[in-house]
Amino acid sequence: MKKQIGGEYNHLKIEPKWRKVWEKKKVNLTKDTAKGKKFYVLDMFPYPSGTGLHVGHPRGYVATDVYSRYKRMHGFNVLHPMGWDSFGLPAENFAIKNKINPVISDKINVKRYKEQISILGLNYDWSREINTTDPNYYKWTQWIFLQLFKKGLAYESFEPINWCPSCKTGLANEDLEDGKCERCGTVVEKKPMRQWVLKITDYADRLLKDIDDLNWPESVKESQRNWIGRSEGAELEFKVVDSKSSIKVFTTRADTLFGVTYVVLAPESKLVGELKTQIKNWPEVEKYMAEAKTKTEIERTAVNKSKTGVALKGVFVINPATGEKVPVWMSDYVLADYGTGAVMAVPAHDERDFAFATKYNLPIKEVIIPVRIDKRNPPVPGKEKVTRQNVQVVVRNPKDNKILCLQWKKHDWRTFPMGGTDGEDILTAAKREVLEETGYKNLANGKILGGQVRAEYFAAHKDVNRVSYTTLVSFDLKDEERAPISKEEADQADVFWADLKTLTVDFMTHAEMDIWLERIGKEVTAYTSTGVLINSGKFDGTDNEKAEKEITKAFGKVKVSYKLKDWVFSRQRYWGEPIPVVHCDKCGVVAVPEKQLPIKLPKVKFYEPTGTGESPLAAITKWVNTKCPKCGGKAKRETNTMPQWAGSSWYYLRYINPKNKKALVDKKKEKYWMKNGVDLYVGGTEHATRHLIYARFWHKFLFDIGAVSEKEPFKQLKNQGMVLGSDSRKMSKRWGNVVNPDEVVKNVGADALRVYEMFMGPFEQEIAWSTDNMVGSRRFLDKVWKLQERISGNPLRLTSELIAPRVSRNQEVDHKFETLLHKTIKKVTEDIVNFNFNTAISAFMILVNLAEKIEITKADYEIILKMLAPFAPHMTEEIWAKLGHKKSIHLEKWPDYNEKKIISEKIMVMVQINGKPRASFEMPVGSTQAEVEKAAFARDDVSKWLTGKEIIKKLFIKERILSLITN
């Protein structure tokens, strides 16, 4: 057996060898020059859990690695760092369970993560490694807190907050999923307690506005917009009768002000105290408030829950628009912490108010009605306008569900029985019309289906424009008994019964038909859509959108509300950054002087959360008892710690200057590396509304105090899709579907894993892992390796007939390969830039499939290797060295393509006949229509479709298509 001169591709030898060389030669260290074009590529740093990495984690890391190597080969000064986000509950819970100091388990986990990441051959500059639990790091996290505190953006609050009874800590709104603790899934409670809160709402407007300029996935931007939840509306004041108090409400529907029939307060409303003396049923109200407190968020907001509430008897307020006295209620459908904690209720035009009003028998006053202009008989300009009150009647026969209709004789009209009401009761008028027009006598279950609809049309027989206000009424037919119909009516229309399905907008003549279809046979509730105002004094007839502005101006002021809440920033747990303040008996809350930072987390014996609202730190009296920096008197340290999101809200800045002892980052270096922000940030979507909002908030704050030079931290964001187990479930111990990268690296090599991670599917898409599919990636690398044997004139080349070229070198082959090579350079270049790694790999495969069939030159092979180097850094480096290079391939320049070589002089032209592709053939580039036609008609596969036919239309698109239409 012949020994292969090219040698065996043994990843087990090659990969560790080169990693050592790179480390020794410091290939991956970033120059700290602050000169030249920079590119900052950032991964969301991991939380090093005890379970280690699975093959999903490297997907993002490999992508940033490929991208950063690609940028380096373009001459950029690239920063690509890695670190650890180690504070947090799992480490603490592990410590509790195993009685191990989290500092120690942290060290073990970081070591394991780093090993796993290292064997992938990623080009991180480890000299910049950071860890959020390192006091030299969290010194600056605490420093930022102090700056926030000084600016009044960190404050103590005693409002009820989300409390997880299992984790025994308060949580921010962002830490909840469906009202449950994001960590452990326990339903959270509302618990009033002292806590630290950051005033992120001060930045709500800027956080929202600046989203527009970010090069981020649309879904993440949309999530943030939703989360911030800006809504513009009006603040209106309702004076309380016989009191100095007044109730302010926030509404986005000021146009419905005339329809207010009551006002509702949230159970937590502070106003209740002011009104207490007026409330006649105080015990009842107090009971309701107490009940509301014990309910969880889930119980209160359950979708199908029926509304509850209690009237504040004796309390009335004045509608500022009408001067009407309306009652005040309390209900937990009103949220205390949104808007003003009070709403004006307009049951006619709000679903929630409607449900509440129906349940408690409160009046419903309609002030907005829809408008329809009849398209078949539009109003004629200049004609007199006549207003009419109408009723239209839907009579259903319960036996066959058919609806009673009229077919008009003189016109092609189909309508329901209808007519003017002339001030009659609506149901009476409706019954009368049915009797007169159809003769049916016995109707049951009369129901008014919603409010009036205004319609405008031209009544030709009266030569006037009519404006009708129509009410729709429904009945069930009791029996078939009919009275005779007058001749006049009988001459006008025929009676027929129709299936509801056939009563479409086109079939029926009513201009209001689309609205009727939404009401017939359905539960009619509030009308929440657009229209014109009625029952609204001088605003009657005004378009509601216009009226909203005018009424706001007349009776209140414009107000903006946000869904975003201030960030609950304290945790009653051990494993987090201590909040650097002390509580002094004399001076109150006092900031720790910056000189004293970091306030180190002391060692404790017990990590268990106390559940009392104090962290386990409270038990360390030595640590807790201190001196007040202001008066020197006795003081106690703050024992709450910061949430996990604190350290990650600014870590990207520390990589720039990780050892700086004087500042969180050197200003000059920050200005260089953060110009336009982090250039590329890659991580999972799970951080869309937490980390990514918090970090933007802190960055904007740091910008405001002059610590950083840009207003946004992350210019471009890419989300990697999650890698699922081969069973399409989330990879987890629980399902036993976790694939460990170490195993894969051992079996097929880090390079094959890297190539597969990039090839498996679109980067941003979720995808199931498949070890079977991965063999394709390894085979591809094997082929690239074996190309060594195909180099013409290379001493490495094998001469055995087995691997002799199947196609000998000639001009045509050379040309074909050259064209493909340059096309591939172009494609791979563009694909990397656009994160289309899967198609980049596919382009490589196509090129290599051709290359392995022919002889190639050393120069061409080197081009392939250089392009492949970011994907398969070990193997390409090995071949590169074997080809005689002394310097690393990773310091090479990225190959250029020649646009001229991509364009071939011949091109495929297609002939379509009657829209079907019938023939395709090669033509020289630039062929004219006449030339293509001549060539086409000479072909059998074209002419056979044309015999006996006449060409009636020709269409020619140069270098693409000739389209022929025959008769």
Place this chain on the structure above:
RNA sequence: GCUCGAGUGGCGGAAUAGGUAUACGCGCAACACUUAAAAUGUUGUCUGCGAAAGCGGAUGCGGGUUCGACUCCCGCCUCGAGCACCA
């Protein structure tokens, strides 16, 4: 309920300023090499009719625009994500 995204072979997926759908990979089948297997290589692999040449059909469903639609428009269905009593 509202907002956003996606539906293409047995599987992962290509192809959208409208122009030969199914590239590339996996799997499968046959063949070659082998005592044999693995590995490797070669060929084939959407579907219906047909011996073949060939002809027709198919990109979630139904319409439309166009010489021509995976791509654009209208109406649905399904799946995924985010928000959800936010006034």
